[in-house]
Amino acid sequence: MRQENIKVNNVVRATETTLPRENYVSSEIFELEHRNIFSKQWTYAGHISQIPKIGDYFLHSYAGESLIIVRESADTIRAHYNVCRHRGSQLTKSDSGTVKSFVCPYHQWSFALNGALRRAPMMPDKDCIDYEKLSLHPAAVEVWAGLIFVNLDPAPAESLLELVGPPSECVQKLQPENMKEIVRDLLRVQANWKTLLENYLECYHCAGSHPELGIAFDIQSSYGQTADWGGSCFIGGEPLRKGFRTVSMTGELVSKPLGLFAEEKELPAEVTDGMGLLPVLTRVIFHLDHAIIHTMNPISEREVEWTTRWYVRSDAVEGVDYNPDTVAEVWRATNAEDKELCERNYRGVLSRRFISGPLNPIAEGAVRPALNLIEKLLTY
Known part of the structure; x- marks a missing residue:
């Protein structure tokens, strides 16, 4: 179970780790997860x-x-x-x-x-x-x-609805019901699903591994945001750097504004909203001009599918209002980088010498709460 981080000389001391190796390699634990988690989660x-x-x-x-x-x-x-x-x-x-x-x-x-x-x-x-x-x-x-x-x-x-609550005022203004899917990518990641989950829940690795995401994504702000994630649901979008309008290679819009924002003469910056479901991750991210939805599908104890869908407003015209490759560019690159990172990480976890090390108490603050949720669900 989770331990409380403590301060030594005004520095938060790392006291938490991930799960024991068996939790990532055991087919018996995977079957227990199927009965207690996969078959009961939205x-x-x-x-x-x-x-x-x-x-x-x-x-x-x-x-x-x-x-x-x-x-x-x-x-x-x-x-x-x-x-x-x-x-x-x-x-x-x-x-x-x-x-x-x-x-x-x-x-x-x-x-x-x-x-x-x-x-x-x-x-x-x-x-x-x-x-x-x-x-x-x-x-x-x-x-x-x-x-x-x-x-x-x-x-x-x-x-x-009981779990997530009604859409926020911002989400209602974005009108996601009036979107259409323009791109879908599916990656088969040779790793345990929790390895992929842990990777998504922290941005400790982002500065060194995701140059495309780091253009508009505010990595430092994400530490504080993810620290509040806990339980089966979290609310909020993807923090943008100050003055940026969307996650793109330039920070500028890559499609028509969503919903009622299209009627505004002066478009705001840093519009972001969304939600997430745990522990099998569904991540919904809304920006001013498009939406990204990530989903996880556990296949076995050593394989998981990672699907990303990109959406624009339903009346947007390809080649006029958007280019699908441009809309998908940042997260397509980020997903490919994460696939390599997770598969390399999992190959190390497969070693019988693997023992989980200390988690960064600031940059990996969302990891342990999610693992605590998994452990709790497995004991039901």
């Missing part, structure tokens, strides 16, 4: 712009599960496990599409958009089987400011 799945019409759906993969995210009505979005209630065949392998119902390709059992079994050939309802008992297995789903979040648990202990 994570980001996609944006409402991906399913604008009734019957529109997309697939979402997380923690070894495939979910169907589908619009049932103008006001209702469902999440179903992509598993037929007959013999388990996946209902669809297409990443996205539009359907009136889901028909299993194996034996043609059909399911309504709400998951209810509608037809099983040669097996009439009530006479042979009870259709009402064979609906698709649901997952929980909620929409927050146009962003779709899912929880593998169909009845989570806490709703997303």
Whole structure:
């Protein structure tokens, strides 16, 4: 558990470490994490712009599960496990599409958009089987400011809104529901998911490893910001250096201003907001002109997927208002650098000589609280 840092000669003494080596290499601990953490946590799945019409759906993969995210009505979005209630065949392998119902390709059992079994050939309802008992297995789903979040648990202990709270005044002004995805990058990182998490939660390494991010990102301010992160949720964006408008290679806008900011004659600097979910990280970052959403997907004790999506306002025109490569430039470079750092770090953790060393009490202040949360969840 966490120890209190103490001061010696007015210097904060480092007393905290990361977890013992076993926590990063054990398949048994990974399975325990799946049962107690992955299957019970809210994570980001996609944006409402991906399913604008009734019957529109997309697939979402997380923690070894495939979910169907589908619009049932103008006001209702469902999440179903992509598993037929007959013999388990996946209902669809297409990443996205539009359907009136889901028909299993194996034996043609059909399911309504709400998951209810509608037809099983040669097996009439009530006479042979009870259709009402064979609906698709649901997952929980909620929409927050146009962003779709899912929880593998169909009845989570806490709703997303209870966890995060309503969007801030700034987020409402940015109108993230009126965005569209323009770039998505997926990296498979050969490391334990907690190695990647720890890397994201600290910027002790940033000055020496992320020259692109350091152009507009205020590294020193981030130390104080992340020190306040704790629990399953944190609120806030990415601190910008004074006078900068967005995270880009110049600090200047790379697309049209989001939401109501487009109506302002004098654009403000340093607009930033967002939120994060822990311990399996979802990080939402809003800037004046675009948004970045990072998500983590644990694959095994030695592999994790890191996905980054970039969004601009829905009416922005490619080649006129933005260039996708320019919008993604900073974080694309940063992600590639972090992949190399994490994989090198994990190769060292695999050594039987590895013993965790002291954490920087200022620059790595968010690491131990997140690990404390993991340890707490594993004991439930």
